Amino acid sequence: MVSWTGMVACYAENDHSKEALECFSEMRNVGFMPNNYTFVSVLKACVGLQEIGMGKSIHGCVLKSSYELDNYVSIALLNLYTDCGDIRGAQCVFEDIPRKDVISWSFMIARYAQSDQSEAAIGMFCQMRKALVVPNQFTFASLLQSCASLGCLSLGNQIHCFVLKLGLLSDVFVSNALMDVYSKCGIMENSVTLFVDAETKNEVTWNTMIVGYGQLGNGEASLTMFMNMLEQKVLPNEVTYSSALHACASLAALDPGTQIHSLTIKTKFDKDTIVGNALIDMYGKCGDIRHARLVFDMMRNRDEVSWNSMISAYSMHGLASEALRIFQWMQESEFKPNKLTFVGVLSACCNMGLLDEGQAYFTSMVRDYGIEPCMEHYTCMVWLLGRLGKLDKAMKLIADIPFHPSVMIWRALLGACVIHNDVELGRVAAERVLEMEPWDEAAYVLLSNMYAAAKRWGNVACVRKSMKKKGMKKEPGLSWIEVQGNTHLFTVGDTSHPEIRLINGMLQWLKVRITREGYVPNCCVVLLDIEDDEKERLLWLHSERVALAFALIRTPSGSPIRILKNLRICADCHAAIKIISKVVEREIVVRDINRFHHFQDGVCSCSDYW
Structure with missing residues (x-):
């Protein structure tokens, strides 16, 4: 029996699970009874084979042999069912x-935690304490994993105290x-300590x-x-690489x-799917x-995240045809689209x-894939309809939403009303937004x-008075650019930049050059009650133009320029940068709050749809 058990164990330990089961079957046929080591x-x-049916048959054999009382066998059975x-x-x-020790308790707590059943894991720990079993470092590691998943700071603090009492804080796990x-509870200073x-x-x-800082939006610290x-x-x-x-x-x-x-290419992780998705x-x-x-x-290996990331990237860059081509390719592959896939697809349709x-993809999502639309899908459709001026249809869609419309829905409608100058409907949309978020500047x-x-300047004054009363200010237009790591x-x-004189000189040169190419200022985008000459002057002070002038001074000739902006790019800046890209013969990429704009050769x- 020792020989047979040794062979079964050898096969099982070396990932030859099928041979291990065959060997076990031969052992039974020749009349040997398995012991606890054989069963384990x-x-x-x-x-290894994920054979739950065969495992249950072995479980029956264990019960007949009374080996279920053996701790090693019971742990093996727990591992079978949980895995x-x-x-x-x-x-x-x-x-x-019959005699549950810290290993069996910890095993169950760990498996509940790993199966996203955090509340069950915490409940199991409470039972363990009532049974007067002293937890070990593995118990606490799994229990704290459940606290992190639930964002349960109070229990986390209590466990921290318990850990200190048992002297287990030095354990790295x-x-x-x-x-x-x-x-995960947002108390990063405690993590740092x-x-x-x-x-x-x-x-x-x-x-x-690294992950903690990233989740809290502190990318620089990460x-x-x-x-x-x-x-x-x-x-x-x-x-590490994906988080960075x-x-x-x-x-x-x-x-x-x-x-x-470049670092990942020097390691084996450049072929890793998670790292590839992050890239x-x-x-x-x-x-x-x-x-x-x-x-x-x-x-080499793509998953749903890979496809969704590529579709979303193309959508963000306004390359709808490429996004939809990737979606078609995904449908022809073994992967099925999910909710996030359709958010990317519908966003691509919105952007163009x-x-x-x-509308066809929105219908297909429900009909062909059984995916019920969520708030993001409805937001995309409201923006798509509203941006095209079909505001009545957008309102009808909002009325048909089977749940309470979110603030995102009303923001999308408000943005569309601003574009199409529908003051009355825009006022209604703004009221809905402010009902849900009164401090939404x-x-x-x-x-x-x-x-x-x-040109309803009285209403403008009232809105500004309301903002001032609440202590709110309009967010200033900001643009930033990275040059040599800075x-x-x-x-x-x-006027604060050290090289402002050079920047102003470049701005003047650009103005002369693009005016020769047919540029005419669009003073309508300056929403102030002032003269056109002053409006024209203000246009050339927009932050993206200042950033562009600096980039033209400080980056190598012919290299692409990438500018980030916190607000939507205005129509006049859009027209001006198109001509500038032709004059300076460079690709200029501007990311505003909504999407990317790639300017090249005019x-x-x-x-011109954004």
């Missing part, structure tokens, strides 16, 4: 264990889990901090932590993102759609005003702009 190995083989997704079966096995709890005080740090410790990790000679893994790349994407920092890409997202959000597509084409295609600004476009920020009419990728 053959159950492991069942897990095959039968948590209820695992619970039954657990309840039948426990300290990492505590850091994760605090970061734990990180600094940690006696032992591994890659998970660093990753927890990248700084990544650089410190490299300086400490800690080897990054796929989580997401930080670059949030900052639209192309240069650091490109450098991190697509980074390049897409940093304005380099060509490299995003190159990464996508070179990926493809009404028929957008963007709604006030849009409402003011709409009244100004209609970010340069410009405001409207900026043409914009948006086809």
Whole structure:
């Protein structure tokens, strides 16, 4: 029997699960009865093959042999049921264990935590305490994982105290889990304290901090932590690289993102799907759609995130035909579109005003894929209809939404009303927005702009008075550009930059050149009650033009220029930059609050629809 058991164990340990089961079957045929070691190995083989049916048969044999009382066998049975997704079966096995030790309790807590059943994991821990079983570091690590998933700060604090009492804070798994709890609950200073005080740090410790900063929107701190990790000679893994790349994407920092890409190429992680997805997202959000597509084409293994990221990147850049082509390719592959896929597809249709295609995809989503539209899908459709001037149909769609319309829906309608100067409907949309979010300054600004476009200066004054009463100010126009690793920020009419004299000289030169090419100022975009001469002067002080002038001075001739802007680009800047791209013979990429604009040879990728 020892010989047979040895062979079963050897096959199971070396991932030859099928041979392990065959060997076990031969052993039974020749008359040998399995013992606890045999059962542990053959159950492991069942897990390797995901053979829950065979595992249950072995379980029956275990019961007949009374080996279910053995701790090793009971843990193997727990592993079988949990790994095959039968948590209820695992619970039954657990309840039948006569003497539950810390290992069996910790095993169940861990499996509940890993199965996104965090409340069940916490409930199991409470039962464990009532049974007077002292938890160990593995128990706490799994329990804290559940606290992090639920964002349960109060329980996390209590467990932190318990950990201190038992002297387990020095354990790297426990300290990492505590850091994760605090970061997910937004208490990053506690995570930093734990990180600094940690006696032992591994890659998970660093990753927890990098991810934590990224989730809280502090991309700069996330990248700084990544650089410190490299300086400490800690080897990054796929989580590290993907988190650092997401930080670059949030900052639209192309240069650091490109450098991190170079680092991944020197490792095995450049072929990793998670890293590849992060690269697509980074390049897409940093304005380099060509490299995003190159990464996508070179990926060995794609998942749903890969397809969705590429569709969203094309949509963000206003390249609707390419986005829809990728979607068609996805449909022909083994992957099925999901909710996020259709958000990207409908956004692509919105960005190019493809009404028929957008309505067809919206219908197909429900009819062909059984995906019920969510708020993002309805927002896309309202914006698509509204942007095309079909405001009545947009209102009808809002009325037909089976749940309460969100603030995003009404914002989309308000934006469309501003574009088409529908003051009355715009006022209704603004009221809905402000009912849900009374401090939404963007709604006030849009409402003011709409009244100004209609030359209703009295209404403009009332809106501004309301904003002043609430202590709200209109967000100033900001543009920024990265040159040699340094970010340069410009405001409207900026005079603070050290090189402002050169910038003003470049602006004057550009004005002369594009005027020769037929540029005529569009003073209508200046929504102030002033003379046209003053409006024309103000146009040349818009932040994106100042940033562009600086870029032309400080970047190599012929290289692309990438500018980021916090507001929607105005019609006059759009027209001017189109001509500038032709005059200076350079590609100019501007990302405004809605999308990317690629200006080259006097043409914009948006086809003047934005």
